[in-house]
Amino acid sequence: MFEIVAFYLFAILTIVMFSITVFTNNALYALSALAAGMIFISAFFFLLNADFLGVVQIVVYTGAVMALYAFGMMFFDSMSEVKERIQNPRLVFLLSGMAAVIIVIVFVSPIVSDNIIAEYAVHPEYGNTQDVGVVLFTKFLVPFEVAAVMLLVAMIGGIILAGKKMDVSYSELSEDEIDALESSNEKDSK
Incomplete structure (x- = not known):
């Protein structure tokens, strides 16, 4: 219950x-x-x-x-506005509704039927x-290891790309230099 x-x-x-x-x-x-x-x-x-x-x-x-x-x-x-232009909103609504009904039928039909078989059953011990x-x-050892290596490469690539965009490292500057740099960046953006 x-x-x-x-x-x-x-x-x-x-x-x-x-x-x-x-x-x-x-x-x-x-x-x-x-x-x-x-x-x-x-x-x-x-x-x-x-x-x-x-x-x-x-x-x-x-x-x-x-x-x-x-x-x-x-x-x-x-602040920028995105304007959507849908030519025929009723057609979009009808097609998305039909797609939703088909997806629900595909996922519910195995649950309703009686022939569900567990491929990897949980062992009680x-x-x-x-x-x-x-x-x-x-x-799945090989795909697991490949996914781990891909995530590591993506992380290293992100660090490298972020490092290339930085002209100056903030860890090497004093607080006065950081304030001066940020104020000059604000003036440049205006």
Whole structure:
């Protein structure tokens, strides 16, 4: 009984948060609602006793991806207006509604049918996290290592690109020199 009540509670909260994300005009409200929706999605993993996936959902999506969106929002020029021109809004509404119905049917039909087979069943002698680790480091070791190397290369590339854009290192300057440099940058931008 508890699981059913918790499921419907978190489902309603998730739908409300993502609706706020879509329909609000304030970017900060949208970002906050998106982060809350991601946290509510992790509750489903905890209800299914997939603790590892729940924590990964919170850390990766709510932590890292939301931080990325926040940086993007800070660098986005919110003063400039974006004008959208939709030639036929009814056609767009009809096509997106049909796409949504098709996606719902595709994802709901296996749940409704009786022939669902678990490909990697959880073994009762050890937990979910250990199962994920065994699958990652046996069957998917090479893709896991390739993803790690790609992330390392992307991080190093980002550091190099950010370093090239800096003319002066702030760590080597005194506070007076930093203030003078920032005031000259403000004058140049005006």
